[in-house]
Amino acid sequence: MHVNTRGRRAAAVGAVVTAGALVLGACGSSGSADTNATTGASDTTGASAAAGTQTKIAAIIKGLDNPFFQTMEQGINDQAKAAGVPVTVQAANSITDTTGQADKLNGLAGQDFSCYVVNPISGTNLIQGLARLSVLNKTVVNIDSPVDATAAKSANVKLATYIGTDNVQAGKMAGARMTELVPAGGDLAVVGGIAGDVTSAARVEGFQQGIGPKLKVVQTVAANWDRQTALTAATDVMRANPNLAGFFVANDDMGLGVARAIANSGKTGKIKVISVDGIKDALEAVKAGTLDGTVAQYPYAIGLMGVEACQAAATGKPLPPDVKAPVELVSKDTADKALAATPKPFGAYDDPFKTLIQ
Amino acid sequence: MANATLAAPEHEAWSTKLKDVGFWAEWAALVGLVVLVIVFQVLNPTFLSAGNIASMLVAAAILIILSVGQTFVVATAGIDLSIASTMTLGAVAFGQSYAAGWGLPLSCLMAVVASGLVGVANGVIIARGKITDFIVTLGTLSAASGLALILADGKPVTIIDPALLSLSTGGIGIFGWSVIIAFVVAVVAHAALFHTRFGTHLLATGGAPESATAMGISTQRIKIAVYTISGVLAGLGAILLVARIGAAEPAANTAFLLNSVAAVVLGGVSLFGGRGTIVGPVIGALLLIALVNGLTLLGVSQFYQPLAVGIVVVLAALLTRFQR
Numbered sequence: 001m002h003v004n005t006r007g008r009r010a011a012a013v014g015a016v017v018t019a020g021a022l023v024l025g026a027c028g029s030s031g032s033a034d035t036n037a038t039t040g041a042s043d044t045t046g047a048s049a050a051a052g053t054q055t056k057i058a059a060i061i062k063g064l065d066n067p068f069f070q071t072m073e074q075g076i077n078d079q080a081k082a083a084g085v086p087v088t089v090q091a092a093n094s095i096t097d098t099t100g101q102a103d104k105l106n107g108l109a110g111q112d113f114s115c116y117v118v119n120p121i122s123g124t125n126l127i128q129g130l131a132r133l134s135v136l137n138k139t140v141v142n143i144d145s146p147v148d149a150t151a152a153k154s155a156n157v158k159l160a161t162y163i164g165t166d167n168v169q170a171g172k173m174a175g176a177r178m179t180e181l182v183p184a185g186g187d188l189a190v191v192g193g194i195a196g197d198v199t200s201a202a203r204v205e206g207f208q209q210g211i212g213p214k215l216k217v218v219q220t221v222a223a224n225w226d227r228q229t230a231l232t233a234a235t236d237v238m239r240a241n242p243n244l245a246g247f248f249v250a251n252d253d254m255g256l257g258v259a260r261a262i263a264n265s266g267k268t269g270k271i272k273v274i275s276v277d278g279i280k281d282a283l284e285a286v287k288a289g290t291l292d293g294t295v296a297q298y299p300y301a302i303g304l305m306g307v308e309a310c311q312a313a314a315t316g317k318p319l320p321p322d323v324k325a326p327v328e329l330v331s332k333d334t335a336d337k338a339l340a341a342t343p344k345p346f347g348a349y350d351d352p353f354k355t356l357i358q
Numbered sequence: 359m360a361n362a363t364l365a366a367p368e369h370e371a372w373s374t375k376l377k378d379v380g381f382w383a384e385w386a387a388l389v390g391l392v393v394l395v396i397v398f399q400v401l402n403p404t405f406l407s408a409g410n411i412a413s414m415l416v417a418a419a420i421l422i423i424l425s426v427g428q429t430f431v432v433a434t435a436g437i438d439l440s441i442a443s444t445m446t447l448g449a450v451a452f453g454q455s456y457a458a459g460w461g462l463p464l465s466c467l468m469a470v471v472a473s474g475l476v477g478v479a480n481g482v483i484i485a486r487g488k489i490t491d492f493i494v495t496l497g498t499l500s501a502a503s504g505l506a507l508i509l510a511d512g513k514p515v516t517i518i519d520p521a522l523l524s525l526s527t528g529g530i531g532i533f534g535w536s537v538i539i540a541f542v543v544a545v546v547a548h549a550a551l552f553h554t555r556f557g558t559h560l561l562a563t564g565g566a567p568e569s570a571t572a573m574g575i576s577t578q579r580i581k582i583a584v585y586t587i588s589g590v591l592a593g594l595g596a597i598l599l600v601a602r603i604g605a606a607e608p609a610a611n612t613a614f615l616l617n618s619v620a621a622v623v624l625g626g627v628s629l630f631g632g633r634g635t636i637v638g639p640v641i642g643a644l645l646l647i648a649l650v651n652g653l654t655l656l657g658v659s660q661f662y663q664p665l666a667v668g669i670v671v672v673l674a675a676l677l678t679r680f681q682r
Contacts, residue, residue, distance in 0.1 A: 067514070218657075222660035232413075232417045235413045239655060
């Protein structure tokens with residue numbers, strides 16, 4: 001089976017035939033990745049020969065209906081191909097499909113993969129499958145969303161390492177940038193994701209820290225990670241607060257909706273918008289000036305480092321327990337550079353796994 | 359619109375009507391809307407400013423169109439659970455056609471055709487296959503959103519088109535083009551439902567299917583027709599959605615499904631079919647939008663908003679129990 005594309009299509013078909021998804025998820029077997037990998041990534045060639053024979057990776061990520069996770073999948077596939085390691089990528093049907101994702105992990109857990117890269121939808125939804133993997137002594141690399149530490153401990157789940165972005169840090173960078181764009185004392189509004197969402201809350205918390213006492217958040221609304229909802233909410237918020245000077249938006253998709261609302265009311269440039277994620281459309285909007293900045297997180301780098309961690313684990317060296325993936329602020333000056341490099345980070349970043357697998 | 363129902367109530371004195379709980383139940387949405395408007399206006403004077411009314415109307419346009427489509431289906435005692443994902447599929451069909459350089463008119467047509475086909479499929483399977491509406495549309499809900507993801511490969515398409523932009527931002531006075539389109543749809547739907555033979559047959563199909571069949575009405579054809587209407591209107595909604603957000607996104611927006619059903623219930627349309635109005639669901643849609651808008655203007659915490667919406671919908675459903 002040609003896993004890389006096949007696994008994706010399987011996920012898409014899964015949405016059509018819900019019942020069939022389970023079966024497909026379980027059958028998405030491995031074996032397509034190019035074993036005679038070229039020296040595309042020169043820094044990994046040394047390990048590829050050794051790792052290629054032992055390491056066999058399964059990755060379970062969140063819904064592929066979201067560009068963020070599509071880019072993550074691309075990072076996983078690119079690194080696996082460069083290193084000559086076979087990989088199978090399975091994704092949940094959607095960002096809320098917690099049980100479906102657990103079923104897919106359980107399906108893959110019974111197969112002969114040596115390393116599992118997991119990005120759980122919630123802190124606990126994959127615990128059962130992960131416990132089984134730990135009993136079988138498989139390497140588990142946790143990326144992006146952390147597995148709940150207490151739950152992991154009580155279920156005896158052993159995680160080799162965690163690679164993720166610090167959402168609080170991302171919010172902080174956005175807040176610091178906002179203090180540069182908006183004069184002190186200005187009123188700000190925050191557009192969050194689904195009310196109660198952890199990622200959204202962390203980004204907003206970071207933003208509050210970043211702006212410090214200089215600026216004031218007068219209203220916080222939830223727009224369910226949806227562009228249309230954000231557009232409507234931002235229009236209402238601007239109406240309620242005529243002196244509003246800026247918006248912090250918890251993701252780019254909603255940020256583009258807010259930018260649209262500002263443009264509709266003829267206030268482009270007067271009201272600043274900063275969002276988080278760094279998707280391509282947002283980078284282009286930053287370049288065009290409709291968005292005043294985006295804090296780019298790099299799912300590509302997260303996926304890539306996840307595969308590197310599996311390779312590093314195969315060498316038997318100890319892994320660093322907690323690795324931060326790169327976060328960069330993209331403003332109008334750096335938009336071109338970021339666009340040219342996307343989906344990879346445009347600046348240099350710290351990657352401890354690179355040295356381990358050399 | 360008192361003659362809107364099958365059993366047209368006789369002309370009673372207004373005083374007796376006001377004492378009748380059935381009268382209030384019939385107009386639950388309007389009463390709710392008026393109460394909400396008064397409360398919000400007292401608490402925040404910007405609520406009834408021309409600008410805010412304009413933005414509420416624009417925000418309501420898509421929901422009004424979907425609710426009208428849903429009303430046709432519910433009036434035959436059916437339900438279209440696939441309406442929101444059908445719209446998503448329409449939006450994706452629009453996006454893919456536009457990205458392929460087919461131009462705006464053809465892209466709009468593709469949106470309507472794609473969504474319309476889902477509607478036809480719903481109708482044919484329900485009518486000819488004699489399967490419960492609920493199950494069939496639950497299936498197409500999943501199928502349409504899956505097709506949308508496959509077609510779009512999961513990626514949103516950004517669409518910047520001057521004509522679409524003016525559709526979403528321009529208008530006459532406080533009425534944006536999109537809301538004018540929505541009102542035109544509502545007027546046409548009202549005429550179709552209450553001033554044509556098709557409309558009479560439709561309400562008969564919903565109210566008394568056996569008698570309708572006995573009278574020689576093809577209930578199967580009516581079923582296919584209402585789901586096609588629902589699909590086509592979802593396609594129209596898709597065009598407005600793409601115009602509004604400037605992108606065709608494959609991610610399903612389930613809020614539209616729930617709100618379209620809520621608007622229909624708020625509008626006093628019987629879920630058992632046979633009776634209903636078009637103006638009711640339109641007011642129901644406006645009420646739902648006004649509720650969220652007002653709560654946002656007042657700065658009510660995001661956690662309380664879903665609670666408020668839920669309470670309003672359940673209260674309205676309770677009121678409909680007292681309908682005659």
